[in-house]
Amino acid sequence: xxxxxxxxxxxxxxxxxxxxxxxxxxxxxxxxxxxxxxxxxxxxxxxxxxxxxxxxxxxxxxxxxxxxxxxxxxxxxxxxxxxxxxxxxxxxxxx
Numbered sequence: 001x002x003x004x005x006x007x008x009x010x011x012x013x014x015x016x017x018x019x020x021x022x023x024x025x026x027x028x029x030x031x032x033x034x035x036x037x038x039x040x041x042x043x044x045x046x047x048x049x050x051x052x053x054x055x056x057x058x059x060x061x062x063x064x065x066x067x068x069x070x071x072x073x074x075x076x077x078x079x080x081x082x083x084x085x086x087x088x089x090x091x092x093x094x095x
Contacts, residue, residue: 045051056065
């Protein structure tokens with residue numbers, strides 16, 4: 001199992017023979033022993049933007065919903081501006 005993780009030139013039997021090579025091999029083994037095992041922990045959101053990113057933009061949850069949200073936001077913003085600058089003046093009076 002470990003042999004598939006260690007590059008072949010480092011883990012070859014010829015490299016293990018000398019004292020300098022044994023120390024180098026021990027460093028490589030120590031490095032691989034310190035790596036975490038098992039599946040990676042799921043990331044936790046610490047803010048609104050991180051929550052939104054995890055919810056809609058990363059991993060298997062990636063979707064086009066952020067584009068839909070942006071389009072919807074600009075539609076609402078455009079209507080609000082149109083109402084404020086034009087439509088409210090015509091609420092009770094015809095043009």
